Amino acid sequence: MVTITIDGIEYEAREGQTVLDVAKENxxxxxxxxxxxxxxxxxxxxxxxxxxxxxxxxSCTLPVAKDQNIKTKSELVKTVRKVVLNLLLARCPHSKTIQQLARLYGITKTTLKADEGRDNCILCNVCTRVCAQLGSSAIATVKRGSEKEIGTPFGEKPPDCIGCLSCARNCPTETIKFEETDAGRIIWNKSFEMAECSICKAKTVLTKEQVVFFAKKSGLPEEYFAKCDECARKETAETFAQLVINPGAHIMKAWGFTFGKLEAKAITASPVLPQKFERS
Amino acid sequence: MPITCLQCEDAACVKACQYNALTRNEKTGAIELNEKKCVKCSACLGACPFGNVLLENNSGRFVKCDLCLGEPMCAKFCPSKTLEYK
Amino acid sequence: MRFSNTKDLGTRIESAKAARQKVKRRLLVCAGTGCIANGSLEIADALQKELDARGVKLNVELSLKKTGCHGFCEHGPLVTFHPEEIFYQRVNAKDAAEIVEKTVLKGEVIDRLLYTDPTTKQKVTKYFDIPFYAKQQRVVLANCGQIDPAAIDDYFAVGGYSALKKVLEEKNPEGVISAVEEAGLRGRGGGGFTTGKKWRICRGQTSDKKYLICNGDEGDPGAFMDRSIMEGDPHAVLEGMMIGAYAIGANEGVIYVRHEYPLAVKHLEKAIADARACGILGENILGSNFSFDVSISRGGGAFVCGEETALLNSVMGETGEPRPRPPYPAVEGLWGKPTIINNVETLANVPTIINKGAKWFNGLGFKNSHGTKVFSLVGKVRNTGLVEVPMGATLRDIIFGIGGGILNDRPFKAVQTGGPSGGCIPASALDLPIDYETLTENGSMMGSGGMIVMDDRTCMVDVAKYFIKFLMGESCGKCVPCREGLRQMSYILENITEGKGKPEDIERIRELSVGILNGSLCALGQTAVNPVLSTLKYFENEYHAHIKDHKCPGGVCKPLITYGITDKCTGCTVCARACPVNCISGEKKKLHLIDQKKCTKCGACFSSCRFDAIEVK
Incomplete structure (x- = not known):
């Protein structure tokens, strides 16, 4: 534990935390x-x-250190934040997120040359980072400097996109557009069909590409993922029913899951998954 | 027979999540979903063999049973006390 | 010839030195990139042919060599003849016969090929009598232009690798760090961080693997000191790397060279291969416990990749974007391991420090800046090229001493130091000593040593716009202040130079600058506003002239100037013929007139007039 001072008040912080972490906690x-x-x-x-x-x-990248004296409200801090907001508001004057934040700092209109006709992307890279961390890296930044933008390889439909929508769902300015119906989705100009439940054939909430991706990543068969939650629960229920009737039997036949110790009271089901499922 | 999250010891959902959004609450033993960390990629939903991670259609949020932080409401309010939490 | 111990290496160095001393006559052809572009390789071939034709054999006493860059590329191709130190400039392959006939065989000097001092208009015969060289102190560049960079023996002959030998024989890593620290060597790539201190931090890290990276991503426009060192003295860079690696405990090195430097890569590759063959690089160097090998990583030429964390990303195959520090690379660098990144010039200083001693190096320089610094002197000066002076020399020494003053005797206006993100220093600061702190205090920086001289016909707003546009294009675009701020800044400056500036623009520029300077993620953004802030500091009146009076005092910004013909006009008609839009009329031997409606302000008349009769308003 270290003690740091933020705006004159002392806070306890854990090693490895960033100043932003500590600020959020408090x-x-x-x-x-x-x-x-x-x-x-x-x-x-x-x-x-x-x-x-x-x-x-x-503060998001500043690790806490002993006796740090942090100021979050100084004039310089305010000035820099204002410049940043002024710049962002010039880049995307119609973004609600930016407008709201700018208002907090007393800015309602940018004093700089506003870009009209540009989307609301602020290049925070949340989309690309989320995508990369999932392991698909379907989108990335392209070009450099003021021309930089988020894009797909060669501006075409991204071959590695699995249609999980994480990029769009996490975009702070809601810039990434997608269409969604029960049967499928369209994002980055690529159309996705929802996978069918391997049991009841109803549409699941995963795209076919997601099923293939998860199966490949985990080493499990695609049927494992292509299942609607109703069928999955039904199957589980049947399994448990059988277990009660015939305890000790090896069930979960389809994928060879075994339950170690099975007691009527405390059921601790631990499907043994291949190591590949480990977090990367 | 209704099935709710089994809070598996070696849980598939936890392993599938690439964002550390699913962690076990050591007090209650439940696997909880940290919404701030959830990026809504559906990996946990696909990974759960029991169909116990759900996508709330209206809100787009992912939900799973977290044992209501140690005091499951389902058991508390069960009129016939068929559901018990021990 | 693989040396199994330092003694063998020592013997070899001594024999190479002795062999070099036996050479009585040495004909050296510069084969740096600049001279090659001007045909120096053909000259070397022609010289060889002429020697052959006359039955002159190259032997122990006579050698013909292709060397690295002399730094005076403007006057290339260069051929020098030693021991007389005869310096021939702007040589052509056709001159080869005469050079062999007269100079090599008879020792005569060919007047026509000599350098003419622009100040005294006198021909200068000897290399070190030329003011450009006479006023320099060459430490890092000492071997450039004197030895064949592709021959390891040439390096041995000037005492090369004796520093490595000394280190392995006499010093422990701690001793090396102390020596470099005591010498006061600071990073030559721009930051100016104390090298020894950086090494000590890395040495203190416990890790199974450490790296040493040589930063050869010289991105400053017009700067080519690192290229010249890598091309002309690659072994010195390698030796510096080895000593650094020994000190920090690294066993793998990477030289990051930009793609635009093929010759540097070629020479470094040769140097690495030769050093490996000698047992100087690789496992158990010279029979010691120290193992170290080097590979070359070629960058794509992005300016931002000179920033150390962007460079690391580039080496690892990621996008060349900087990441926030801490963690500093010395703690967590390449592949997450402790890594030292040193500039080419910094590393090339290390062998000299070891050889001549920390005290000697520390004695050179000024205040907290020690040793020498290579500057790339360009712009409106008579002599342009690479100049090496001790720290603490004044700008006047360089510009008027070595540089020979301003071209066409025009008045000096400003000098921009430190590359694109350096500031413009006015005439009032000409006598300030050049060291890291003084430059920073005056709104500029040492940077990698760029030095662009400007005369009175330079518009400072235009200069600021030029550099901001350059940096805007080279910004990686990761953080908001740099990406968006520089773009907005360039809009404002563009408007001012087009006469559309508003009085509040100056306040806006200052405001933006505070945000960009303080808020940017890496040094690119943090220093990017220097050209603007320094021109605002010293030449604010020029901004006002553009905004309020719609005039460009430098006569550069086209929308704000008009060309006129004064009564100096002799009616020679040259301007009328030069004008591409035929807007100059007038009879022969009578005053000419420019039709302002048709004039495109291309400046052709201005540059063609021999009577100074065209004026810019």
Whole structure:
């Protein structure tokens, strides 16, 4: 444990935490756009800047250290955040997220040259990072500098996209568009059909590509994933019913799952999964 | 027969999640879904062999039983006390 | 010839030195990139042919060699003849016969090929009598242009690898670090961080693997000191790397060279192969416990990849984008292992520090900046090229001493140091000593040593716009202040140079600058506003002239200038003929006139007039 000071108040922090972590735990407001709890700190939006010894640092990437004296409300911090918001508002004047945040800092209209006709992407890279962490890396940034954008390989339908929609669902400015029906989805211009339940043939909530992807990643058969939750539960229920009738039997026939110790009271079901399923 | 999350010891959903969003609450023993960390990729939903991770259609949220933080409401409110939590 | 111990290496160094001393006459042809482009390889071939034709054999006493860059590329191709130190410039393959006939065989000097001092208009015969060289102190560049970079024996002959020998024989890693620290060597790539301190941090890390990377991603436009060192003295870079690796405990090295430097890659590859064959690189170097090998990684030429964390990403095959520090690469670098990244020039200094001693190096320089620094002197100066001076030399020494003053005797206006993200320093600061701190205090920086000299016909707003546009294009685009801020900054500057600037633009620029300077993720953004802030600091009146008076004092911004003909006009008609849109009229021997409606402000008349009769308003 280390003690750090934020805006004059001391806080206990654990080694390895970032200043932003500590601030969030203690309800100290620090705005951020590219930060996502599930992802490694990125440090790109520069909204979460704080002041440390007169220097501006991004709190999301700043590890806590003994006797740090952090200021989150200094004039310099405010100025930098305002510039960032002014810039973002110029980039995407119609983004609700940016407008709201800018209003908190007293900015209602950018003083800079506003881009009309551009989408609301702020290049926080949450989409690409989420995608990469899942293991598909279907989208990435393309080009450099002020021309940079999020794109698919060669601007075509992304071959590695599995249609999980994580990119769109995590976009802070809701820029990534998709269409969704019970039968399928369209994202990044690529159409996806929902996989059919291997038992009842109803549409599941996973795309065919997701099923293939998860199967490949885990080493389990595709049927394992292509199952609607009703059928899965039904199957489980049947399994348990049989277990009660005939305890000790090896069931879960289809994929060779075994239950170790099976007692009527405490059922601890642990399907043994191949190692490949481990987090990368 | 209704089936709810078994809180598997070596849970497939936890292994499938690439974002550390599913963790076991050591007090209750339940596997809880941290919504802040969930990116809604459906990996856990696909991985659960029992169909116990659900996608709430209206909200787009993923839900699973977390034993209501140690006090399952289903058991608490079961009028016939058929459901018990021990 | 594989040396199994340091003694064998020592014997070889001594014999190579002795062999070099036996050579009585040495004909050296510069084969740096600049001279090659001007046909120096053909000259070398022609010289060989002429020697053959006259039955002159190259032997112990006479040698013909292709060397690395002399740094005076403007006057290339260069051929030098030693021991007389005769310096021939702008040589052509056709001159080969004469050079062999007169100079090699008879020792005569060919006047026509000599350098003319632009100040005194005198011909200069000897290399070190030329003011460009006479006022330099060459430490890092000492071997460039003197030895054949493709021959390891040439390096041995100038005492090469004796520093490695000394280190392996006499010093432990701690001793090496202390020596480099005591010498006060600081990073030559821009940051100016103390090299020894950086090494010590890395040495203190416990890890199964450590890396040492040589940063040869020289991205500053116009800068080519690192290229020249890699091309002209590759073994010095390797030796520096080995000593660094020994000090920090690394056993793998990477030289990151930009793709635009094929010759540097070729020479480095040869040097690595030769060093491996000698047992200087590889497992158990010279029979010691120290193992180290080097590979080359070629960059795509993105400016931002000179930033160390972007460089690491590039080496690992990721997008060349910087990441926040900490963790610093010395703690967590390539493949997550402790990594030291040193600039080419920094590493090339290391063998000299070991050979001549930390005290000697520390004695050179000024305040907290020690040793020498290579600058790439370009722009409106008479002599352009690579110059090496001790730290603490003044800008005046370089520009007016070595550089020979401003081209066409025009007044000096400013010098931009430190590459695109350096600042513009005005005439009032010409006598300040050049060291890391002084430059920074004056709104510029050492950078990698770019030095662009500007005369009175330079528009400072235009200069700021140029650099901001360059940096905007080279920004990786990861963080908002740099990506968006530089774009907005360039819009504003563009408007000002087009006469559409508003008074509030200056305040806006200052505001943006605070955000970009403080808020950017890496040094590219943090220093990107230097050109703007420094020109605002020293030349704010020029901004006002553009905005309020719609005038460009430098006569550069086309929308704000008009060309006119003064009564100096002799009616020679040259301008009328040069004008591509035929907007100049006038009879022969009478005053000419420019039709302002048709004029496209291309400046053709201005540059064609021999009577200074065209004025810019």
């Amino acid at each position: 309800n100290i407001p620090i705005p951020s756009l590219c930060h996502h709890e599930a992802l490694k700190p990125w440090g790109a939006c520069r909204m979460c800047v704080v002041e440390l010894n007169g220097k501006i640092m991004a």
